[in-house]
Amino acid sequence: MNAPRVLVACLCAGWCGSCRDYRPTFDALAAEFAGQAEFVWADIEDEADRLGEIDVENFPTLMIASGDVPCFFGPVTPQPATAARLVRSAIAGEMGRVQDPGLPADLPARLRALA
Numbered sequence: 001m002n003a004p005r006v007l008v009a010c011l012c013a014g015w016c017g018s019c020r021d022y023r024p025t026f027d028a029l030a031a032e033f034a035g036q037a038e039f040v041w042a043d044i045e046d047e048a049d050r051l052g053e054i055d056v057e058n059f060p061t062l063m064i065a066s067g068d069v070p071c072f073f074g075p076v077t078p079q080p081a082t083a084a085r086l087v088r089s090a091i092a093g094e095m096g097r098v099q100d101p102g103l104p105a106d107l108p109a110r111l112r113a114l115a
Contacts, residue, residue, distance in 0.1 A: 004067025006037040006090045009111040016059040065108035071095035
């Protein structure tokens with residue numbers, strides 16, 4: 001049986017300088033893991049109608065899902081190795097499930113629809 005497809009989404013805001021600075025790192029991750037995971041860059045303000053209410057406290061925030069199950073949701077540091085380690089763990093099926101009642105259950109599907 002095939003493992004569920006991994007989704008890596010960066011939740012950002014256009015006005016956020018940290019997000020703009022993180023974009024090349026995210027694009028490099030997408031290139032490194034092409035074919036192994038799906039990558040989506042989502043401006044939560046521009047896509048608010050499609051994404052719904054999402055409580056993002058710090059930017060940039062990554063949401064990693066295995067299939068439709070969120071397994072990571074949190075801010076990321078600018079070090080590429082940290083995010084790469086998270087993505088590798090998700091691809092290997094080594095991450096648990098995020099227990100966040102504020103996270104919409106259909107968020108992975110909504111983010112995939114942006115791709």
